[in-house]
Amino acid sequence: MTSSARPLRADAARNRELLLAAAEEEFAARGIDASIADIADRAGVAKATVFSHFASKEELIAAIVGGHFATLTAVARRLLATADPEAALSEFLTVAADGIKQQDLTFLRADDDSRVTELRNELHVAVSALTDRARAAGVIRADITGTDVFLLICAPVHIAGCHPTAHPDLWRRYQAIIFDGLRPSGANSLPQPPPSWP
Amino acid sequence: MTSSARPLRADAARNRELLLAAAEEEFAARGIDASIADIADRAGVAKATVFSHFASKEELIAAIVGGHFATLTAVARRLLATADPEAALSEFLTVAADGIKQQDLTFLRADDDSRVTELRNELHVAVSALTDRARAAGVIRADITGTDVFLLICAPVHIAGCHPTAHPDLWRRYQAIIFDGLRPSGANSLPQPPPSWP
Amino acid sequence: MTSSARPLRADAARNRELLLAAAEEEFAARGIDASIADIADRAGVAKATVFSHFASKEELIAAIVGGHFATLTAVARRLLATADPEAALSEFLTVAADGIKQQDLTFLRADDDSRVTELRNELHVAVSALTDRARAAGVIRADITGTDVFLLICAPVHIAGCHPTAHPDLWRRYQAIIFDGLRPSGANSLPQPPPSWP
Amino acid sequence: MTSSARPLRADAARNRELLLAAAEEEFAARGIDASIADIADRAGVAKATVFSHFASKEELIAAIVGGHFATLTAVARRLLATADPEAALSEFLTVAADGIKQQDLTFLRADDDSRVTELRNELHVAVSALTDRARAAGVIRADITGTDVFLLICAPVHIAGCHPTAHPDLWRRYQAIIFDGLRPSGANSLPQPPPSWP
DNA sequence: GATGAATGAGGTTTCATTCAT
DNA sequence: GATGAATGAAACCTCATTCAT
Structure with a gap:
């Protein structure tokens, strides 16, 4: 690792x-x-x-966050090799949220340097691949990008975390809602263009 | 205020x-x-x-968070008096996110006491009313509760905040996606029951 | 006052x-x-x-301490006019201790200036008179001075205050013991000369 | 130590x-x-x-006070093994006062917890033993207890401390006076029963 | 490589005191 | 004369980090 x-x-x-x-x-x-x-x-x-x-607290945090990124990248790559594009994307988001639990990868973001950024970019690539395949299969809207999905990874856990006394699996509810929002059926046009990735 | x-x-x-x-x-x-x-x-x-x-840092934070809650409650109540249930809910979420910007109301949650909890509960009531009306009008799914909407308030801002160099309005994109996820059309059943409110 | x-x-x-x-x-x-x-x-x-x-906290303290000194001086002067030298001295010490209770006149001592010092000196004079009369009447030892008695005023209260859960009147016990120590009968010579008064 | x-x-x-x-x-x-x-x-x-x-200022104070208690306990125990009960008690009080000097053990009392209380109780036991032996030998009154002597330990230093410009050995004078007050000869009955020890 | 100890920088909070109303 | 508000100085304490063993 x-x-x-x-x-x-x-x-x-x-x-x-x-x-x-x-x-x-x-x-x-x-x-x-x-x-x-x-x-x-x-x-x-x-x-x-x-x-x-x-060498520093920052570096320790970077190691943890980087580890998460690497793990998720591996998961995404493995799922890319499975047959069902929808199941693959769905399971990726589930595994990701489950692994993160109360932990917020937002902790560190881009305020650090090199290594973590690199690992995050690799995850971004892998997630984009999963997303592209799902989009191509008509599982998700045409206007959703890999970057969107990447940013959405932590959302369900965060939302559930806003509840003072939440059931530990509450995040699954919000993940389902968000996933429905990504689906083509009943989609309305989005007010803001997809974000680019730096 | x-x-x-x-x-x-x-x-x-x-x-x-x-x-x-x-x-x-x-x-x-x-x-x-x-x-x-x-x-x-x-x-x-x-x-x-x-x-x-x-009197303490905690109290300062409570004043800020409480202020946000109070403001949002006022907004929700005002919108409850408008004609269009969908527009009302949508605008509430927009105004809320816009007001909160990078700020996370999660800061303090229920770990404190009395006053903020009270104000949060008032907001919860107002949001529930908005939600109930929207549900009754068929704007959102039958299985979405006021508590769900309450928890989702901060989500768009948080999601956009995960992007290292996001456009200041990027949160509008995720708000639209989530709102689509709340709509009745193409809704799948949810894996987790709605959370109760303490 | x-x-x-x-x-x-x-x-x-x-x-x-x-x-x-x-x-x-x-x-x-x-x-x-x-x-x-x-x-x-x-x-x-x-x-x-x-x-x-x-004008300052010190001055407030000075006013309190000075007030105590003045009160005690008045008491001493009044008792000087009574008939029984032993009863007079004994009652003075009792009234003094009772008035002071948990309060330590030591608070301030001579680290301040003018007014309190003056009042303290007046008390010293009055106490010395009481003491002289008692000594002359054979109530107390020949080698005990007014300054000795002055310094001993607070002792009973202080001693009782060393007990974690003392009866409020415990100081009377130690006042009696000390008074016995001041009596001529069974007195041993003292290892240290009486202190002078500045 | x-x-x-x-x-x-x-x-x-x-x-x-x-x-x-x-x-x-x-x-x-x-x-x-x-x-x-x-x-x-x-x-x-x-x-x-x-x-x-x-870990805290309180703990530092506790260490100091506890140290004094331990030292004094050792002294008391050593003196308990000497032949002369009067000399033993007298020397104990002298060594104690000398060691304490301007320091007031009253500082902390029972408002803290465990360790210091324990050490204080040990000292109380040792002092009581010294006292009992002295009483049995007729050196001090029948109505004086170990607790009395324990409370009197700091008194001489405190009394001398009330003098604005005292000779460093002035406390010896008041110790002698108090010791005379403890002697059987010329003792009057005490107005307050001996304090119990918690 | 691992550790106990030491430390500088900084955090929240208290308080006597001053000032404008 | 009385007050609410503002303040500088200082208090206790925490913590990431460095150093000698």
Whole structure:
């Protein structure tokens, strides 16, 4: 999952995974203000160890977000090889939302650099492919682009998150509504052109 | 717009508005971690002045969020008196999104108490009325509730906010898509029951 | 009670007394860190009014302490005119402790200037007279001075205050013990000469 | 003297002692309102270092007070093993007052929790033992309890502290007076029963 | 590579005091 | 004379980050 470069000693690699997992949980629980101290505690390592793996908090966040992007890209690519374009797109959105849960990928956006942007672009490409195929099959409207779908990934989770005491699966309801909105039947023309991708 | 109780001296009232405006801008720019110092600077007053108007940061946030709720409630009530149920609902969502812009009402939710919760509940009632009328008129699906619409208010802005360099009006595109998803034509059954309101 | 100088309008005089009373209660309850705001609240006036009566917190404290000194001086002088030297000294210490209760005159000491020092010196003189008379009558040891007695005034209340959950009259116990220590019978010579008074 | 648990690295232990010493001096000089910043300065460390040793100002105070209690308990226990009951009690009070100097153990009392209370209770037990032995030997009155002596510990220092410009050893004078008050000879009955210990 | 300790920068909040009404 | 509002200084505390072991 770490993808590139250096070998990393066995225990170090394990600590890295422990930290990523702990950080993800802590961010999910406390939001972006979760402290490095709490993350280190949860992972069972010392605070300084966090910095021997990630040069800064930003870099740790980038690793998490980048990981999500990479995972989703893999999912999208796998689904691209399946037969049913509608099922593929639908399942992608479901898997994505399910994986993200309370976590908002919006955390970081483009305010960082290189690596995450690259991974995000790869996901964008893969999602666009899924979208193009669905559009070609008449599953979704002609005026919906891959970028639209990309931006919509987090929406269902976010919407459900606005409810003070939501059922954990409430997001599925809004995903279905949005998906219906993407369908060709009964579609009205859109007031704003599709966004370009930088 | 501040609605309640005491008269407030002229200059104090002015400072209060300056502060609310500055806080809103600062929160929009830096998120919920915007510092009181920066807010005070932007409003051109001393840090301590902020606390003479709002006893704590939480209370300042509550004032902003509560203000939004109150404004939206007023809008919803006004539109309830207009003739066209579809136009009313549509315009409500538009005005709401436009007013909120980059700001996420999710900020505070129910983790606080009394006043904001009350104002939110009033908005919920007003939105439900708008929704009921639209449903009765066949404008939206039979299985969509006022709570659904309430939760969807912020979605378009949030979705557009996921784009790194979005056009300021991009949210209108996603609002149209979601609204289409709420329409009766081509609606598929929803996987999750509508959420109750606490 | 305000003793000297200017006439003071009727309502202003009333506010001054209200403030002194409120301050005394608040200091008794919260210690020297009681805030001007709380004192003003308790007196039912605005914070700024406090400063129109007392130029600073120090001055307010000085007024209270000075008031206690003046009261005690009056008491001592009155008792000096009574017949029984032992009863006089004993009652003085009792009245003093009772009036002070949880309040520590030590609050301020000599770190301030003029007026309070003057009042304290007057009290010192009166207490010395009471003490001299008691010593002459053989009620207390030959080696006990007025300054000794002056310093001992607050001791009983302070000692009882060291108990976490003391009976409100516990100080009487320690006053009796100390008074016994001052008596001629069974007195041992003291390791330290009596302190001079500045 | 720190007694408990973890090993602590060499330099950290040194800093902890520096901090405790600096805090004690600063509290003695400025009272309980001494600032953490000043304490840190005096110890030659950064402000944040104080908090890495003591989680809060309260905890720092607790460490100091607890330390005094522990020290005094050790002293009392040692003296309990000596031959002369009078000398033992007398020396205990002397050592206690000397160690405390201008410092008032009253600072914190029972308004905190667990550890300090426990240490205070241990001291109370030890003092009671010393007292019982002295009473049994006829050195002090029959109606004086260990709790009385416990409460009297700080009195001499406090009394001397009421003098604006006292000789540093003035407290010895008042300790002698109080000790005389505790003696059987010439004792009058006490107006208030001995306090119980919570 | 991992850690305990130290730290500088900054956050929210309190408070005595001043000023304009 | 009284007040509501404004303020500067300072307090306690947190946290990402660096350093020596």
